[in-house]
Amino acid sequence: xxxxxxxxxxxxxxxxxxxxxxxxxxxxxxxxxxxxxxxxxxxxxxxxxxxxxxxxxxxxxxxxxxxxxxxxxxxxxxxxxxxxxxxxxxxxxxxxxxxxxxxxxxxxxxxxxxxxxxxxxxxxxxxxxxxxxxxxxxxxxxxxxxxxxxxxxxxxxxxxxxxxxxxxxxxxxxxxxxxxxxxxxxxxxxx
Amino acid sequence: xxxxxxxxxxxxxxxxxxxxxxxxxxxxxxxxxxxxxxxxxxxxxxxxxxxxxxxxxxxxxxxxxxxxxxxxxxxxxxxxxxxxxxxxxxxxxxxxxxxxxxxxxxxxxxxxxxxxxxxxxxxxxxxxxxxxxxxxxxxxxxxxxxxxxxxxxxxxxxxxxxxxxxxxxxxxxxxxxxxxxxxxxxxxxxxxxxxxxxxxxxxxxxxxxxxxxxxxxxxxxxxxxxxxxxxxxxxxxxxxxxxxxxxxxxxxxxxxxxxxxxxxxxxxxxxxxxxxxxxxxxxxxxxxxxxxxxxxxxxxxxxxxxxxxxxxxxxxxxxxxxxxxxxxxxxxxxxxxxxxxxxxxxxxxxxxxxxxxxxxxxxxxxxxxxxxxxxxxxxxxxxxxxxxxxxxxx
Numbered sequence: 001x002x003x004x005x006x007x008x009x010x011x012x013x014x015x016x017x018x019x020x021x022x023x024x025x026x027x028x029x030x031x032x033x034x035x036x037x038x039x040x041x042x043x044x045x046x047x048x049x050x051x052x053x054x055x056x057x058x059x060x061x062x063x064x065x066x067x068x069x070x071x072x073x074x075x076x077x078x079x080x081x082x083x084x085x086x087x088x089x090x091x092x093x094x095x096x097x098x099x100x101x102x103x104x105x106x107x108x109x110x111x112x113x114x115x116x117x118x119x120x121x122x123x124x125x126x127x128x129x130x131x132x133x134x135x136x137x138x139x140x141x142x143x144x145x146x147x148x149x150x151x152x153x154x155x156x157x158x159x160x161x162x163x164x165x166x167x168x169x170x171x172x173x174x175x176x177x178x179x180x181x182x183x184x185x186x187x188x189x190x191x
Numbered sequence: 192x193x194x195x196x197x198x199x200x201x202x203x204x205x206x207x208x209x210x211x212x213x214x215x216x217x218x219x220x221x222x223x224x225x226x227x228x229x230x231x232x233x234x235x236x237x238x239x240x241x242x243x244x245x246x247x248x249x250x251x252x253x254x255x256x257x258x259x260x261x262x263x264x265x266x267x268x269x270x271x272x273x274x275x276x277x278x279x280x281x282x283x284x285x286x287x288x289x290x291x292x293x294x295x296x297x298x299x300x301x302x303x304x305x306x307x308x309x310x311x312x313x314x315x316x317x318x319x320x321x322x323x324x325x326x327x328x329x330x331x332x333x334x335x336x337x338x339x340x341x342x343x344x345x346x347x348x349x350x351x352x353x354x355x356x357x358x359x360x361x362x363x364x365x366x367x368x369x370x371x372x373x374x375x376x377x378x379x380x381x382x383x384x385x386x387x388x389x390x391x392x393x394x395x396x397x398x399x400x401x402x403x404x405x406x407x408x409x410x411x412x413x414x415x416x417x418x419x420x421x422x423x424x425x426x427x428x429x430x431x432x433x434x435x436x437x438x439x440x441x442x443x444x445x446x447x448x449x450x451x452x453x454x455x456x457x458x459x460x461x462x463x464x465x466x467x468x469x470x471x472x473x474x475x476x477x478x479x480x481x482x483x484x485x486x487x488x489x490x491x492x493x494x495x496x497x498x499x500x501x502x503x504x505x506x507x508x509x510x511x512x513x514x515x516x517x518x519x520x521x522x523x524x525x526x527x528x529x530x531x532x533x534x535x536x537x538x539x540x541x542x543x544x545x546x547x548x549x550x551x552x553x554x555x556x557x558x559x560x561x562x563x564x565x566x567x568x569x570x571x572x573x574x575x576x577x578x579x580x581x582x583x584x585x
Binding site for chain 1: 310364465555
């Protein structure tokens with residue numbers, strides 16, 4: 001059977017979820033995997049709740065529907081937990097990764113997810129403010145996701161990050177993003 | 192084997208890239224979601240000097256197609272892109288482009304027509320102009336959208352065709368999703384499409400011609416239309432030939448219809464566009480359980496490959512035709528064509544028609560499973576084929 005991993009991203013428009021969905025897919029391609037990345041389009045306005053999707057597979061992906069039963073759910077904005085059912089359809093052994101200062105055990109209990117479902121928490125916004133100097137939590141939260149799930153290769157991800165950032169910014173910005181990724185990977189807690 | 196570059200790209204980016212490689216002399220376009228990024232990226236190619244196209248920004252789609260008609264009649268290679276309300280606004284010019292036998296290539300990012308307003312995937316826009324005399328190709332994936340654009344250029348300009356070609360890709364699903372695809376180098380595409388040498392061009396002042404003259408009562412209108420029909424019928428052979436040549440070059444198979452599991456299938460789904468992938472995915476799972484199911488994708492809708500479809504379906508015990516648009520007649524547009532194609536067979540193939548996915552309604556795998564389950568009941572004689580059904584409405 002082909003090994004298919006499906007990721008659903010929840011964010012507010014402007015937080016970089018669509019970019020993250022894309023960069024993760026591109027990283028998978030660099031390892032000769034098959035991939036898809038797609039945003040769910042609706043009215044476009046900054047701050048509105050949005051979803052994006054990434055599929056990664058070792059064989060060609062033929063399906064084009066929305067992801068209903070994600071293996072991994074990434075939440076870039078904690079305030080969405082009150083208004084969106086982020087765990088909807090999450091696989092029985094799925095992993096939820098949230099941008100929050102709260103400890104993973106407390107968040108897991110509050111969400112009431114099953115014991116076998118993992119909840120990983122990281123202060124991606126805080127890390128982004130410290131390193132990149134802006135609240136763009138997408139890069140650090142991907143670092144945490146890689147640490148917790150191993151869905152893509154960390155060095156390949158950093159390589160692509162450097163390449164993409166290098167087109168617009170200097171080495172300083174690349175270093176800041178690397179620091180954000182490394183710190184998130186170290187600081188993420190899992191329950 | 193030809194070296195190709197593997198990329199992560201959206202369907203729209205790949206269409207823009209294919210158009211750049213085909214290097215039209217003129218593009219006249221007006222942006223509309225979800226087509227916008229095609230013409231946006233193409234405008235950037237022009238601004239960056241990567242292609243020597245005269246890019247005409249116009250105030251509407253009606254003007255876009257009018258400019259395309261003028262430029263094509265003048266003798267230029269011409270391309271554009273649109274969808275939905277934009278395609279509807281082009282309406283009368285679509286007939287003029289086809290009637291003047293102008294080989295314009297246009298991408299259409301399939302989107303629903305208002306009302307109610309909706310920007311998502313639906314085939315109502317293109318199906319509405321299926322009688323306009325354009326060739327119509329559909330893509331399942333971003334890769335096919337790229338490939339179809341290149342093939343369309345050769346097909347449209349073929350001396351036996353000389354008709355405009357619409358290359359359709361599913362709005363958002365294919366236009367905006369990033370997918371893995373292979374692209375050829377510029378020289379290979381340039382060599383494949385060749386240089387366009389227009390015949391009967393307006394700007395050839397040594398051989399003056401006029402286009403679109405009055406052909407009223409006692410004129411040649413009737414004969415013009417018969418020739419148009421002959422060209423459309425003849426185009427099927429050209430589509431197959433160009434497709435075979437492209438397949439040889441790219442290593443990617445092309446068929447006017449493309450079947451999966453059809454050799455020994457007892458039941459099958461016939462569909463168009465991205466849904467074919469979902470259907471094949473479910474069919475694979477059912478095959479693993481021993482069910483003889485198949486999927487038939489229609490990649491060329493105009494000309495309609497009726498004989499190919501009849502040959503592919505004639506032995507089946509039950510067939511479902513999935514339409515992503517309404518016609519408000521006796522079924523969706525694809526259903527009407529497929530049923531007509533099967534009428535002259537000696538055996539009657541039980542058919543059922545589903546209208547699905549309108550306005551971008553998600554084509555969940557469970558819906559495809561339900562269709563195969565219905566087909567199994569019909570094949571076993573436990574259910575009757577017949578009435579049109581809406582698949583997955585609340």
